[in-house]
Amino acid sequence: MSRKYLATPYIIWIVGFTLLPLVSIAVSAFTGDDGSYTWDNILAIAEPINRQALLFSLAIAFGCTLLCILLAYPAALILKSLRLGRKGFTIFLLVLPMWMNFILRILAWQMILSKNGILNFIVGKFGGAPLAIGNTWIALMIGMVYDFLPYMILPIFNAISDIDEDIIEAARDLGAGGMAVFCKIIFPLSMPGMLSGIVMVFVPAMTSFVIADILGGGKLQLIGNIIEQEFMKSMDWHLGAGLSISLMLLVLIGLAFTMRNDLEEKGTSIW
Amino acid sequence: MVRLKNAFMRCYLAFILLFLYAPIFVLIVLSFNDSRSRVTWGGFTLKWYGRLFSSRQILEALETTLLLGLASAAAATVIGTLGAVGIQAMRKRGYQIVMSVTNIPILNADIVTGIALMLWFVRLIPLGFGSVLVAHITFNIPYVILSVMPKLKSLNLSIYEAARDLGAGSVYAFFHIVLPQIGSGILAGFFMALTMSMDDFVITYFTKGAGVNTLSTMIYGEIRKGIKPEMYALSTLLFAVIFVILLAFNALSGKGKNTEDVIERSR
Numbered sequence: 001m002s003r004k005y006l007a008t009p010y011i012i013w014i015v016g017f018t019l020l021p022l023v024s025i026a027v028s029a030f031t032g033d034d035g036s037y038t039w040d041n042i043l044a045i046a047e048p049i050n051r052q053a054l055l056f057s058l059a060i061a062f063g064c065t066l067l068c069i070l071l072a073y074p075a076a077l078i079l080k081s082l083r084l085g086r087k088g089f090t091i092f093l094l095v096l097p098m099w100m101n102f103i104l105r106i107l108a109w110q111m112i113l114s115k116n117g118i119l120n121f122i123v124g125k126f127g128g129a130p131l132a133i134g135n136t137w138i139a140l141m142i143g144m145v146y147d148f149l150p151y152m153i154l155p156i157f158n159a160i161s162d163i164d165e166d167i168i169e170a171a172r173d174l175g176a177g178g179m180a181v182f183c184k185i186i187f188p189l190s191m192p193g194m195l196s197g198i199v200m201v202f203v204p205a206m207t208s209f210v211i212a213d214i215l216g217g218g219k220l221q222l223i224g225n226i227i228e229q230e231f232m233k234s235m236d237w238h239l240g241a242g243l244s245i246s247l248m249l250l251v252l253i254g255l256a257f258t259m260r261n262d263l264e265e266k267g268t269s270i271w
Numbered sequence: 272m273v274r275l276k277n278a279f280m281r282c283y284l285a286f287i288l289l290f291l292y293a294p295i296f297v298l299i300v301l302s303f304n305d306s307r308s309r310v311t312w313g314g315f316t317l318k319w320y321g322r323l324f325s326s327r328q329i330l331e332a333l334e335t336t337l338l339l340g341l342a343s344a345a346a347a348t349v350i351g352t353l354g355a356v357g358i359q360a361m362r363k364r365g366y367q368i369v370m371s372v373t374n375i376p377i378l379n380a381d382i383v384t385g386i387a388l389m390l391w392f393v394r395l396i397p398l399g400f401g402s403v404l405v406a407h408i409t410f411n412i413p414y415v416i417l418s419v420m421p422k423l424k425s426l427n428l429s430i431y432e433a434a435r436d437l438g439a440g441s442v443y444a445f446f447h448i449v450l451p452q453i454g455s456g457i458l459a460g461f462f463m464a465l466t467m468s469m470d471d472f473v474i475t476y477f478t479k480g481a482g483v484n485t486l487s488t489m490i491y492g493e494i495r496k497g498i499k500p501e502m503y504a505l506s507t508l509l510f511a512v513i514f515v516i517l518l519a520f521n522a523l524s525g526k527g528k529n530t531e532d533v534i535e536r537s538r
Contacts, residue, residue, distance in 0.1 A: 007357025021387035107292030207380035
């Protein structure tokens with residue numbers, strides 16, 4: 001018996017529960033309430049309310065990804081250079097928070113950031129004027145950066161840790177200073193890690209609804225919130241499926257663009 | 272100058288860790304707060320820990336969450352490991368196709384995966400524990416495959432072939448030669464799957480139907496009414512248990528690593 005047949009249960013599984021559900025959502029999306037074939041549900045993404053939510057989600061996701069990179073890159077460099085024991089310990093520190101329930105952690109941020117919250121209590125102790133962050137896009141952004149930051153630090157940290165020390169030493173022997181080593185070696189070699197970090201942060205930031213639900217006080221509508229409401233409140237499954245498909249296609253186009261850049265990057269960095 | 276730079280680096284790291292651990296600290300403090308209010312401190316108490324064990328609703332959700340996590344991680348580990356071994360033996364074309372489908376649940380948004388599964392399940396089976404279990408296995412398998420695959424690639428096949436030449440059957444050789452070499456990848460995959468399952472909210476929310484609740488969906492349902500303080504107590508307990516397990520695991524594997532290093536150096 002050939003070894004490849006061991007994958008049979010897995011192949012059956014992905015056909016049954018990865019591919020067919022996608023067919024199923026597509027069928028729902030292209031069906032109207034009366035069962036006829038239609039493009040209306042897909043094109044509904046262009047309606048003012050949906051378009052506004054989509055653009056807001058895009059802006060938030062871009063901002064969140066950028067902030068995550070800016071915060072994570074120095075953190076990854078420092079984690080590498082401090083040599084906090086072994087690699088496993090660093091990963092442990094970053095993964096551990098995930099074991100406290102995600103929704104409770106976001107609720108804790110609500111308690112920290114709200115008008116009578118912990119942050120304003122501390123600010124008040126120092127005699128500052130209370131900050132009005134609660135239920136604004138700033139609170140939403142803080143919650144998102146908080147939730148996704150480990151997904152940016154980990155791949156960058158892994159990429160930097162995997163750089164062969166000999167290459168860095170060779171560069172130094174050849175007279176490269178700290179800045180040159182960083183620009184010519186560490187940064188280019190960390191690009192694959194950063195790219196997977198971007199994918200792991202941008203997609204969930206673009207599509208989440210729970211964080212906006214809790215930290216936006218019901219006033220901030222991301223595209224994820226609109227889709228969730230179509231399913232759970234308005235019960236318009238066809239419209240919800242159509243919006244999901246549009247969202248999925250947009251995200252896939254974005255990913256393809258990132259991946260293509262990745263390939264080009266690899267192509268140029270060889271020369 | 273170097274000292275200043277070092278101090279700055281430590282400060283920055285402390286800031287990042289404070290950011291990541293602040294909400295956890297808040298939740299732990301709340302679990303000992305003798306007041307139902309979330310904003311006032313009413314003194315130290317252990318009563319929420321006591322009440323936790325008499326709340327049937329919470330214990331049921333805990334049971335569902337644990338059962339779901341362990342069962343889906345175990346099933347995903349078996350299917351995923353066999354899958355990884357099989358995929359690796361495929362030709363380039365088949366390998367590429369299967370691996371890109373494997374990436375779908377990881378790259379696709381949770382909300383889309385959840386809705387797609389829900390729309391598929393309502394055509395097949397009633398929504399309930401079974402549908403959530405299938406959904407969790409589905410999003411768990413890729414994590415197992417992605418952590419087993421690199422181990423398989425660096426596997427030394429000549430030892431396996433030597434065992435076969437010496438008369439070992441393929442199953443015997445798999446369990447005695449291949450499994451020990453990829454074991455750490457399988458274990459990492461299992462833990463990753465367990466973590467993902469226990470932390471999931473979105474996919475469970477869409478595929479669960481009425482009547483079934485995990486801790487996540489139960490907490491979500493309670494947001495408007497106010498979270499029961501027992502929930503903070505339970506989360507703190509779970510967090511403490513995992514903290515101790517991971518710390519012990521880390522220390523143990525660290526020890527193993529050190530002895531390896533010592534052996535390496537003494538040669």
